[in-house]
Amino acid sequence: MSIGNADSWDRYWAHGFLTSCADAFAGNYEGSMRTVWEKRFSALPDGSRVLDICTGNGAIALIAAATARRLDCKLLIHAIDLADIHPERAVHDEARPLLDDINFHSRTDVCETGFTNDSFDLISGHFALEYADREPAVRELVRITAENGEHMFVMHSTESVILKTAAVELEHIDLLHGSALFERAGDFLRLVANKSAEEKEALAKMPEAEERRTALNRAAALVSAAIKQSAHPEILRTALGHVSAAYKALANEGLDKALQQLQQGAAEIAANAGRLADLRQAASTLQDIKHLGELYAKYGFVDFSFDVLKEEPAGLIGWIVHARRTG
Numbered sequence: 190m191s192i193g194n195a196d197s198w199d200r201y202w203a204h205g206f207l208t209s210c211a212d213a214f215a216g217n218y219e220g221s222m223r224t225v226w227e228k229r230f231s232a233l234p235d236g237s238r239v240l241d242i243c244t245g246n247g248a249i250a251l252i253a254a255a256t257a258r259r260l261d262c263k264l265l266i267h268a269i270d271l272a273d274i275h276p277e278r279a280v281h282d283e284a285r286p287l288l289d290d291i292n293f294h295s296r297t298d299v300c301e302t303g304f305t306n307d308s309f310d311l312i313s314g315h316f317a318l319e320y321a322d323r324e325p326a327v328r329e330l331v332r333i334t335a336e337n338g339e340h341m342f343v344m345h346s347t348e349s350v351i352l353k354t355a356a357v358e359l360e361h362i363d364l365l366h367g368s369a370l371f372e373r374a375g376d377f378l379r380l381v382a383n384k385s386a387e388e389k390e391a392l393a394k395m396p397e398a399e400e401r402r403t404a405l406n407r408a409a410a411l412v413s414a415a416i417k418q419s420a421h422p423e424i425l426r427t428a429l430g431h432v433s434a435a436y437k438a439l440a441n442e443g444l445d446k447a448l449q450q451l452q453q454g455a456a457e458i459a460a461n462a463g464r465l466a467d468l469r470q471a472a473s474t475l476q477d478i479k480h481l482g483e484l485y486a487k488y489g490f491v492d493f494s495f496d497v498l499k500e501e502p503a504g505l506i507g508w509i510v511h512a513r514r515t516g
């Protein structure tokens with residue numbers, strides 16, 4: 190059991206994003222979100238066994254692998270996700286050899302991992318545990334943790350800047366749906382495809398063509414106006430980018446390619462909508478985090494602590510949670 194459905198995460202990771210924040214980072218997580226993980230992985234002794242849960246395309250597992258290489262430390266890294274993941278699509282250039290240091294497992298539920306008891310010294314998760322059914326997940330993770338092993342999770346907070354940004358982006362996605370930008374663009378491109386210069390001239394005088402052009406311009410103007418007013422316009426820019434790429438594709442490669450480009454745009458927006466809706470559902474209040482502590486206590490981990498993770502000047506990023514098996 191988990192929040193959302195595996196299909197929307199399948200689509201999201203197949204698109205080739207590396208992190209769960211879509212295009213927010215040029216490469217992997219940056220700032221405090223990266224630093225906390227580098228610090229944690231740096232402290233691991235040689236030979237430690239690490240499991241990154243709900244890994245997506247492996248952002249945190251890759252930080253573990255990079256840290257280990259930098260310190261010339263051997264880590265045995267496994268990374269699991271319920272979705273079908275594609276780290277090879279998300280990683281480029283100099284980071285590519287790091288993939289050899291990680292054992293990725295698609296379609297692996299954190300509530301039923303298949304690992305034997307006492308398998309791991311550190312279990313990591315970034316925007317991870319909160320997406321799964323908490324009690325079965327905690328029970329399973331406790332089972333596969335070695336004596337003195339630790340869990341560290343960065344978790345979404347209902348008060349974080351990420352949640353505030355997500356709310357704005359979800360509004361933008363509603364606006365895109367309302368504008369029917371991709372449908373209008375498709376209607377117009379179908380009309381002007383494969384027309385000679387004379388036919389295009391004739392089209393310009395046809396009321397139906399004029400109507401379709403005006404409808405498309407109106408949709409594009411609505412999106413452009415929202416971009417100007419928004420502090421987080423990336424999703425809207427992405428949508429307009431797909432429309433202009435479709436125009437180019439029509440000129441260079443024909444109608445099928447142009448329509449494909451629009452379909453890709455719509456799929457990318459849909460994948461983002463799924464991700465953002467799941468995020469909103471996954472975010473934890475202080476009460477939720479205290480409840481997590483009680484669950485750990487129930488399953489025998491006595492060492493549980495949490496704090497907030499902040500980034501300057503952005504503000505609150507989320508919760509940072511530690512748990513340790515003492516016996």
Ligand SMILES: C[S@@+](CC[C@H](N)C(=O)[O-])C[C@H]1O[C@@H](n2cnc3c(N)ncnc32)[C@H](O)[C@@H]1O
Pocket residue numbers: 190191192195198207208209210242243244245246247248249269270271272297298299300314315316317320321322
């Ligand atoms: C927000 S993403 C985080 C991915 C990655 N940790 C990152 O920060 O880029 C949450 C991930 O949890 C996965 N997930 C949800 N429920 C799960 C479960 N029960 N077992 C394993 N993975 C799960 C989803 O497929 C998704 O890839």
